[in-house]
Amino acid sequence: MISIRNEGPADHARVREIQEATFARPDEARLVEALRRSARPQLSLVAELDGELTGHLFLSPVAIDGPSPSVECAGLAPIAIDPVFQRSGIGSALVRESLRRCSEVGWQAVFLLGDPNYYGRFAFELAAPAGFHYESEIFDSVFQLLEITSGALDESSGWVRYHEAFNSLS
Ligand SMILES: CC(C)(COP(=O)(O)OP(=O)(O)OC[C@H]1O[C@@H](n2cnc3c(N)ncnc32)[C@H](O)[C@@H]1OP(=O)(O)O)[C@@H](O)C(=O)NCCC(=O)NCCS
DSSP states (O other): OEEEEEOOGGGHHHHHHHHHHHHTSSHHHHHHHHHHHHOSSOEEEEEEETTEEEEEEEEEEEEEESSOOSOOEEEEEEEEEOGGGTTSSHHHHHHHHHHHHHHHHTOOEEEEESOHHHHGGGTOEESGGGTEEOSSGGGGGTEEEEESSTTTTTTOOEEEEOOGGGGGOO
């Protein structure tokens, strides 16, 4: 059985292990540690499969560099499922629960970089047609958005800037 809950301090070592194993490098694990320290608000969720911690997802605030009325948005990254347990529904459960909790945090829309074939199932859509870009138009084919509050982004467009901790990722 898959269950999703807030991450606690006792989970940090296992979360680091999962992030490192998933991405085969320490960068995302370090990013999570930097975000935990400095991103406010933040949402850090873990997934357990039959009591074993197998996945982790982080949401942090993003800023829109462009004409944007005050709309509060999040970036979903990084997400990592222990490679041994991938494709068993854990990632889907984590994403769905994180989206459900966004409005409690006050986020009206979520952005992410990822495969549209995967994130389309959660109703994410390409962001470029709505006027949003990440860093360079090279990313237009993988940069996606989902409105939590319908119409929240209607009056906005521009470059979406993640928390400065993401600058350390290559
Ligand atoms: C991408 C990831 C989060 C998906 O989580 P998961 O628990 O493995 O996936 P789920 O079991 O929820 O979903 C499985 C479905 O997604 C598809 N899928 C899984 N990973 C995918 C990917 N990278 N691209 C496209 N589709 C993918 C599977 O084919 C399967 O499709 P089906 O339902 O039609 O059979 C996970 O595989 C992962 O951690 N991957 C490596 C890290 C990564 O790429 N993170 C995202 C960038 S931050």
